[in-house]
Amino acid sequence: MAELRAVIFDWGGTLTRWHDVDFHAESLALAQAVVNADHHDPSEITTRLHEAGGIVWGRSRDHQQSATIADLFTEAGLDHDPELLQAYYEFWLPHTPTDPEVRPMLEELREMGLKIGVLSNTIWPREWHVGFFERDGVYDLIDGDVYTSEIPWTKPSPKAFRAAMEAVGVDDPAACVYVGDRLYDDVWGAHEAGLRAIHIPLSTIPADQVGHTEGRPDAEVRALRELPDAVRSLG
The missing domain is CATH 1.10.150 (DNA polymerase; domain 1)
Structure with a gap:
Protein backbone atom coordinates (compact mmCIF):
# COMPACT_ATOMS: atom_id res chain seq x y z
CA MET A 1 0.00 0.00 0.00
CA ALA A 2 1.36 3.40 -1.00
CA GLU A 3 2.36 5.86 1.70
CA LEU A 4 -0.27 8.55 2.14
CA ARG A 5 0.63 11.94 0.71
CA ALA A 6 -2.69 13.81 0.67
CA VAL A 7 -6.00 14.07 2.49
CA ILE A 8 -8.86 15.48 0.39
CA PHE A 9 -12.08 16.65 2.01
CA ASP A 10 -15.70 17.03 1.13
CA TRP A 11 -17.11 20.39 2.25
CA GLY A 12 -20.78 20.47 3.34
CA GLY A 13 -21.46 18.13 6.26
CA THR A 14 -17.75 17.39 6.60
CA LEU A 15 -15.78 20.61 7.07
CA THR A 16 -19.06 22.30 7.98
CA ARG A 17 -21.59 20.82 10.35
CA TRP A 18 -24.74 19.33 8.86
CA HIS A 19 -27.87 21.50 8.75
CA ASP A 20 -31.32 20.55 7.54
CA VAL A 21 -32.38 22.94 4.79
CA ASP A 22 -35.81 24.35 3.96
CA HIS A 95 -25.05 26.89 6.87
CA THR A 96 -21.49 27.77 5.86
CA PRO A 97 -19.39 28.20 9.05
CA THR A 98 -16.34 25.98 9.18
CA ASP A 99 -16.36 23.47 12.04
CA PRO A 100 -14.18 24.84 14.89
CA GLU A 101 -12.22 21.57 14.89
CA VAL A 102 -11.03 22.10 11.31
CA ARG A 103 -8.03 24.37 11.83
CA PRO A 104 -6.26 22.35 14.55
CA MET A 105 -7.02 19.14 12.64
CA LEU A 106 -5.59 20.50 9.38
CA GLU A 107 -2.54 21.86 11.18
CA GLU A 108 -1.86 18.39 12.59
CA LEU A 109 -2.24 16.76 9.18
CA ARG A 110 0.19 19.26 7.67
CA GLU A 111 2.66 18.57 10.49
CA MET A 112 2.43 14.93 9.38
CA GLY A 113 3.69 16.06 5.96
CA LEU A 114 0.36 15.65 4.16
CA LYS A 115 -1.12 17.82 1.43
CA ILE A 116 -4.65 19.10 2.08
CA GLY A 117 -7.31 19.26 -0.62
CA VAL A 118 -11.02 19.98 -1.01
CA LEU A 119 -13.44 18.50 -3.55
CA SER A 120 -17.04 19.71 -3.24
CA ASN A 121 -20.15 18.95 -5.27
CA THR A 122 -21.61 22.42 -5.66
CA ILE A 123 -23.39 24.77 -8.03
CA TRP A 124 -21.87 27.80 -6.30
CA PRO A 125 -18.94 29.74 -7.77
CA ARG A 126 -15.41 29.22 -6.47
CA GLU A 127 -15.26 32.70 -4.96
CA TRP A 128 -18.11 31.90 -2.56
CA HIS A 129 -16.37 28.82 -1.19
CA VAL A 130 -12.97 30.47 -0.98
CA GLY A 131 -14.60 33.41 0.76
CA PHE A 132 -16.08 31.13 3.43
CA PHE A 133 -12.69 29.51 4.07
CA GLU A 134 -10.95 32.89 4.20
CA ARG A 135 -13.61 34.31 6.53
CA ASP A 136 -13.05 31.41 8.92
CA GLY A 137 -9.25 31.57 8.76
CA VAL A 138 -8.48 28.15 7.24
CA TYR A 139 -7.82 28.76 3.55
CA ASP A 140 -4.09 29.14 4.17
CA LEU A 141 -4.00 25.44 5.14
CA ILE A 142 -5.52 24.19 1.87
CA ASP A 143 -3.09 23.20 -0.89
CA GLY A 144 -5.67 22.70 -3.63
CA ASP A 145 -9.44 23.00 -3.94
CA VAL A 146 -11.86 21.94 -6.66
CA TYR A 147 -15.53 22.89 -6.91
CA THR A 148 -17.64 20.95 -9.37
CA SER A 149 -19.28 24.13 -10.66
CA GLU A 150 -15.97 24.72 -12.50
CA ILE A 151 -15.41 21.21 -13.93
CA PRO A 152 -17.67 18.97 -16.06
CA TRP A 153 -18.11 16.21 -13.47
CA THR A 154 -19.37 15.64 -9.94
CA LYS A 155 -18.59 12.98 -7.37
CA PRO A 156 -18.63 10.03 -7.58
CA SER A 157 -17.04 10.32 -11.03
CA PRO A 158 -13.37 9.26 -10.89
CA LYS A 159 -12.63 12.29 -13.07
CA ALA A 160 -13.73 14.61 -10.26
CA PHE A 161 -11.40 12.88 -7.81
CA ARG A 162 -8.54 13.04 -10.30
CA ALA A 163 -9.11 16.79 -10.66
CA ALA A 164 -8.75 17.15 -6.89
CA MET A 165 -5.59 15.03 -6.88
CA GLU A 166 -4.12 17.21 -9.61
CA ALA A 167 -4.95 20.29 -7.55
CA VAL A 168 -2.82 19.03 -4.65
CA GLY A 169 -0.06 17.71 -6.90
CA VAL A 170 -0.43 13.98 -6.24
CA ASP A 171 -0.81 11.57 -9.15
CA ASP A 172 -1.17 8.25 -7.31
CA PRO A 173 -4.72 7.69 -6.01
CA ALA A 174 -3.45 5.05 -3.56
CA ALA A 175 -1.48 7.84 -1.86
CA CYS A 176 -4.67 9.81 -1.17
CA VAL A 177 -7.52 9.43 1.29
CA TYR A 178 -10.88 11.14 0.84
CA VAL A 179 -12.95 12.26 3.83
CA GLY A 180 -16.70 12.78 3.55
CA ASP A 181 -20.15 12.24 5.00
CA ARG A 182 -21.76 10.31 2.13
CA LEU A 183 -21.33 6.61 1.51
CA TYR A 184 -22.11 6.93 -2.21
CA ASP A 185 -20.52 10.16 -3.41
CA ASP A 186 -17.59 10.15 -1.00
CA VAL A 187 -16.77 6.58 0.03
CA TRP A 188 -17.87 4.50 -2.96
CA GLY A 189 -16.73 7.25 -5.32
CA ALA A 190 -13.29 7.51 -3.74
CA HIS A 191 -12.81 3.75 -3.92
CA GLU A 192 -13.88 3.66 -7.57
CA ALA A 193 -11.18 6.26 -8.25
CA GLY A 194 -8.55 4.27 -6.33
CA LEU A 195 -8.41 6.43 -3.20
CA ARG A 196 -8.96 5.28 0.34
CA ALA A 197 -11.93 6.73 2.21
CA ILE A 198 -12.83 7.86 5.72
CA HIS A 199 -16.49 8.34 6.59
CA ILE A 200 -17.89 10.95 8.99
CA PRO A 201 -21.47 9.69 9.59
CA LEU A 202 -22.92 12.83 11.14
CA SER A 203 -25.24 13.99 8.33
CA THR A 204 -28.86 13.15 7.62
CA ILE A 205 -28.73 12.60 3.87
CA PRO A 206 -32.13 13.23 2.19
CA ALA A 207 -33.51 10.13 0.48
CA ASP A 208 -33.43 11.74 -2.97
CA GLN A 209 -29.70 12.42 -2.58
CA VAL A 210 -28.73 8.84 -1.76
CA GLY A 211 -27.05 7.06 -4.66
CA HIS A 212 -27.34 3.50 -5.90
CA THR A 213 -24.46 2.10 -3.84
CA GLU A 214 -23.10 2.46 -0.32
CA GLY A 215 -19.35 2.13 -0.02
CA ARG A 216 -17.56 0.55 2.93
CA PRO A 217 -15.08 3.04 4.39
CA ASP A 218 -11.52 2.20 5.36
CA ALA A 219 -12.10 4.06 8.62
CA GLU A 220 -14.82 6.01 10.37
CA VAL A 221 -14.62 8.96 12.76
CA ARG A 222 -17.27 10.73 14.79
CA ALA A 223 -15.45 14.05 15.06
CA LEU A 224 -12.84 15.86 12.99
CA ARG A 225 -10.41 15.87 15.92
CA GLU A 226 -10.26 12.07 15.56
CA LEU A 227 -9.18 12.27 11.93
CA PRO A 228 -5.37 12.51 12.29
CA ASP A 229 -5.29 9.24 14.25
CA ALA A 230 -7.54 7.59 11.66
CA VAL A 231 -5.18 8.74 8.90
CA ARG A 232 -2.21 7.34 10.82
CA SER A 233 -4.00 4.00 11.10
CA LEU A 234 -4.14 3.83 7.30
CA GLY A 235 -0.38 4.23 7.02
Whole structure:
Protein backbone atom coordinates (compact mmCIF):
# COMPACT_ATOMS: atom_id res chain seq x y z
CA MET A 1 0.00 0.00 0.00
CA ALA A 2 1.36 3.40 -1.00
CA GLU A 3 2.36 5.86 1.70
CA LEU A 4 -0.27 8.55 2.14
CA ARG A 5 0.63 11.94 0.71
CA ALA A 6 -2.69 13.81 0.67
CA VAL A 7 -6.00 14.07 2.49
CA ILE A 8 -8.86 15.48 0.39
CA PHE A 9 -12.08 16.65 2.01
CA ASP A 10 -15.70 17.03 1.13
CA TRP A 11 -17.11 20.39 2.25
CA GLY A 12 -20.78 20.47 3.34
CA GLY A 13 -21.46 18.13 6.26
CA THR A 14 -17.75 17.39 6.60
CA LEU A 15 -15.78 20.61 7.07
CA THR A 16 -19.06 22.30 7.98
CA ARG A 17 -21.59 20.82 10.35
CA TRP A 18 -24.74 19.33 8.86
CA HIS A 19 -27.87 21.50 8.75
CA ASP A 20 -31.32 20.55 7.54
CA VAL A 21 -32.38 22.94 4.79
CA ASP A 22 -35.81 24.35 3.96
CA PHE A 23 -35.69 23.99 0.18
CA HIS A 24 -38.93 25.94 -0.29
CA ALA A 25 -37.32 28.89 1.47
CA GLU A 26 -34.26 28.40 -0.73
CA SER A 27 -36.47 28.69 -3.83
CA LEU A 28 -38.04 31.89 -2.47
CA ALA A 29 -34.55 33.36 -2.07
CA LEU A 30 -33.55 32.28 -5.57
CA ALA A 31 -36.73 33.82 -6.97
CA GLN A 32 -35.49 37.27 -6.00
CA ALA A 33 -32.89 37.00 -8.78
CA VAL A 34 -35.47 36.35 -11.50
CA VAL A 35 -35.65 39.05 -14.17
CA ASN A 36 -39.15 40.27 -15.08
CA ALA A 37 -40.60 38.32 -12.17
CA ASP A 38 -43.82 40.33 -12.47
CA HIS A 39 -44.51 38.41 -15.69
CA HIS A 40 -44.91 35.18 -13.70
CA ASP A 41 -47.06 34.02 -10.83
CA PRO A 42 -44.82 34.01 -7.71
CA SER A 43 -45.84 30.48 -6.73
CA GLU A 44 -45.06 29.29 -10.26
CA ILE A 45 -41.55 30.77 -10.03
CA THR A 46 -40.75 29.03 -6.76
CA THR A 47 -42.21 25.75 -7.99
CA ARG A 48 -40.18 25.87 -11.19
CA LEU A 49 -36.99 26.68 -9.30
CA HIS A 50 -37.59 23.92 -6.77
CA GLU A 51 -38.24 21.37 -9.51
CA ALA A 52 -35.20 22.57 -11.46
CA GLY A 53 -33.05 22.03 -8.38
CA GLY A 54 -34.25 18.44 -8.17
CA ILE A 55 -33.42 17.87 -11.84
CA VAL A 56 -29.96 19.44 -11.60
CA TRP A 57 -29.00 17.46 -8.50
CA GLY A 58 -30.56 14.32 -9.97
CA ARG A 59 -28.18 14.61 -12.92
CA SER A 60 -25.32 14.96 -10.47
CA ARG A 61 -26.38 11.86 -8.56
CA ASP A 62 -27.20 9.65 -11.54
CA HIS A 63 -24.90 10.92 -14.30
CA GLN A 64 -22.18 12.86 -12.44
CA GLN A 65 -23.01 15.92 -14.53
CA SER A 66 -22.02 19.22 -12.96
CA ALA A 67 -24.02 22.44 -13.00
CA THR A 68 -23.93 26.08 -11.97
CA ILE A 69 -26.49 28.44 -10.49
CA ALA A 70 -27.08 29.74 -14.02
CA ASP A 71 -27.87 26.20 -15.18
CA LEU A 72 -30.54 25.92 -12.50
CA PHE A 73 -32.32 29.03 -13.80
CA THR A 74 -31.99 27.75 -17.37
CA GLU A 75 -33.56 24.44 -16.36
CA ALA A 76 -36.43 26.39 -14.77
CA GLY A 77 -36.90 28.40 -17.96
CA LEU A 78 -36.29 31.67 -16.12
CA ASP A 79 -33.92 34.55 -16.79
CA HIS A 80 -31.92 35.83 -13.85
CA ASP A 81 -29.50 38.58 -12.95
CA PRO A 82 -26.42 37.30 -11.05
CA GLU A 83 -26.25 40.67 -9.32
CA LEU A 84 -29.57 39.83 -7.62
CA LEU A 85 -28.39 36.62 -5.93
CA GLN A 86 -27.71 38.32 -2.60
CA ALA A 87 -30.86 36.92 -0.96
CA TYR A 88 -29.87 33.40 -2.04
CA TYR A 89 -26.33 33.91 -0.76
CA GLU A 90 -27.60 35.23 2.56
CA PHE A 91 -30.06 32.33 2.85
CA TRP A 92 -27.13 29.91 2.80
CA LEU A 93 -24.75 31.89 5.04
CA PRO A 94 -25.91 30.30 8.34
CA HIS A 95 -25.05 26.89 6.87
CA THR A 96 -21.49 27.77 5.86
CA PRO A 97 -19.39 28.20 9.05
CA THR A 98 -16.34 25.98 9.18
CA ASP A 99 -16.36 23.47 12.04
CA PRO A 100 -14.18 24.84 14.89
CA GLU A 101 -12.22 21.57 14.89
CA VAL A 102 -11.03 22.10 11.31
CA ARG A 103 -8.03 24.37 11.83
CA PRO A 104 -6.26 22.35 14.55
CA MET A 105 -7.02 19.14 12.64
CA LEU A 106 -5.59 20.50 9.38
CA GLU A 107 -2.54 21.86 11.18
CA GLU A 108 -1.86 18.39 12.59
CA LEU A 109 -2.24 16.76 9.18
CA ARG A 110 0.19 19.26 7.67
CA GLU A 111 2.66 18.57 10.49
CA MET A 112 2.43 14.93 9.38
CA GLY A 113 3.69 16.06 5.96
CA LEU A 114 0.36 15.65 4.16
CA LYS A 115 -1.12 17.82 1.43
CA ILE A 116 -4.65 19.10 2.08
CA GLY A 117 -7.31 19.26 -0.62
CA VAL A 118 -11.02 19.98 -1.01
CA LEU A 119 -13.44 18.50 -3.55
CA SER A 120 -17.04 19.71 -3.24
CA ASN A 121 -20.15 18.95 -5.27
CA THR A 122 -21.61 22.42 -5.66
CA ILE A 123 -23.39 24.77 -8.03
CA TRP A 124 -21.87 27.80 -6.30
CA PRO A 125 -18.94 29.74 -7.77
CA ARG A 126 -15.41 29.22 -6.47
CA GLU A 127 -15.26 32.70 -4.96
CA TRP A 128 -18.11 31.90 -2.56
CA HIS A 129 -16.37 28.82 -1.19
CA VAL A 130 -12.97 30.47 -0.98
CA GLY A 131 -14.60 33.41 0.76
CA PHE A 132 -16.08 31.13 3.43
CA PHE A 133 -12.69 29.51 4.07
CA GLU A 134 -10.95 32.89 4.20
CA ARG A 135 -13.61 34.31 6.53
CA ASP A 136 -13.05 31.41 8.92
CA GLY A 137 -9.25 31.57 8.76
CA VAL A 138 -8.48 28.15 7.24
CA TYR A 139 -7.82 28.76 3.55
CA ASP A 140 -4.09 29.14 4.17
CA LEU A 141 -4.00 25.44 5.14
CA ILE A 142 -5.52 24.19 1.87
CA ASP A 143 -3.09 23.20 -0.89
CA GLY A 144 -5.67 22.70 -3.63
CA ASP A 145 -9.44 23.00 -3.94
CA VAL A 146 -11.86 21.94 -6.66
CA TYR A 147 -15.53 22.89 -6.91
CA THR A 148 -17.64 20.95 -9.37
CA SER A 149 -19.28 24.13 -10.66
CA GLU A 150 -15.97 24.72 -12.50
CA ILE A 151 -15.41 21.21 -13.93
CA PRO A 152 -17.67 18.97 -16.06
CA TRP A 153 -18.11 16.21 -13.47
CA THR A 154 -19.37 15.64 -9.94
CA LYS A 155 -18.59 12.98 -7.37
CA PRO A 156 -18.63 10.03 -7.58
CA SER A 157 -17.04 10.32 -11.03
CA PRO A 158 -13.37 9.26 -10.89
CA LYS A 159 -12.63 12.29 -13.07
CA ALA A 160 -13.73 14.61 -10.26
CA PHE A 161 -11.40 12.88 -7.81
CA ARG A 162 -8.54 13.04 -10.30
CA ALA A 163 -9.11 16.79 -10.66
CA ALA A 164 -8.75 17.15 -6.89
CA MET A 165 -5.59 15.03 -6.88
CA GLU A 166 -4.12 17.21 -9.61
CA ALA A 167 -4.95 20.29 -7.55
CA VAL A 168 -2.82 19.03 -4.65
CA GLY A 169 -0.06 17.71 -6.90
CA VAL A 170 -0.43 13.98 -6.24
CA ASP A 171 -0.81 11.57 -9.15
CA ASP A 172 -1.17 8.25 -7.31
CA PRO A 173 -4.72 7.69 -6.01
CA ALA A 174 -3.45 5.05 -3.56
CA ALA A 175 -1.48 7.84 -1.86
CA CYS A 176 -4.67 9.81 -1.17
CA VAL A 177 -7.52 9.43 1.29
CA TYR A 178 -10.88 11.14 0.84
CA VAL A 179 -12.95 12.26 3.83
CA GLY A 180 -16.70 12.78 3.55
CA ASP A 181 -20.15 12.24 5.00
CA ARG A 182 -21.76 10.31 2.13
CA LEU A 183 -21.33 6.61 1.51
CA TYR A 184 -22.11 6.93 -2.21
CA ASP A 185 -20.52 10.16 -3.41
CA ASP A 186 -17.59 10.15 -1.00
CA VAL A 187 -16.77 6.58 0.03
CA TRP A 188 -17.87 4.50 -2.96
CA GLY A 189 -16.73 7.25 -5.32
CA ALA A 190 -13.29 7.51 -3.74
CA HIS A 191 -12.81 3.75 -3.92
CA GLU A 192 -13.88 3.66 -7.57
CA ALA A 193 -11.18 6.26 -8.25
CA GLY A 194 -8.55 4.27 -6.33
CA LEU A 195 -8.41 6.43 -3.20
CA ARG A 196 -8.96 5.28 0.34
CA ALA A 197 -11.93 6.73 2.21
CA ILE A 198 -12.83 7.86 5.72
CA HIS A 199 -16.49 8.34 6.59
CA ILE A 200 -17.89 10.95 8.99
CA PRO A 201 -21.47 9.69 9.59
CA LEU A 202 -22.92 12.83 11.14
CA SER A 203 -25.24 13.99 8.33
CA THR A 204 -28.86 13.15 7.62
CA ILE A 205 -28.73 12.60 3.87
CA PRO A 206 -32.13 13.23 2.19
CA ALA A 207 -33.51 10.13 0.48
CA ASP A 208 -33.43 11.74 -2.97
CA GLN A 209 -29.70 12.42 -2.58
CA VAL A 210 -28.73 8.84 -1.76
CA GLY A 211 -27.05 7.06 -4.66
CA HIS A 212 -27.34 3.50 -5.90
CA THR A 213 -24.46 2.10 -3.84
CA GLU A 214 -23.10 2.46 -0.32
CA GLY A 215 -19.35 2.13 -0.02
CA ARG A 216 -17.56 0.55 2.93
CA PRO A 217 -15.08 3.04 4.39
CA ASP A 218 -11.52 2.20 5.36
CA ALA A 219 -12.10 4.06 8.62
CA GLU A 220 -14.82 6.01 10.37
CA VAL A 221 -14.62 8.96 12.76
CA ARG A 222 -17.27 10.73 14.79
CA ALA A 223 -15.45 14.05 15.06
CA LEU A 224 -12.84 15.86 12.99
CA ARG A 225 -10.41 15.87 15.92
CA GLU A 226 -10.26 12.07 15.56
CA LEU A 227 -9.18 12.27 11.93
CA PRO A 228 -5.37 12.51 12.29
CA ASP A 229 -5.29 9.24 14.25
CA ALA A 230 -7.54 7.59 11.66
CA VAL A 231 -5.18 8.74 8.90
CA ARG A 232 -2.21 7.34 10.82
CA SER A 233 -4.00 4.00 11.10
CA LEU A 234 -4.14 3.83 7.30
CA GLY A 235 -0.38 4.23 7.02
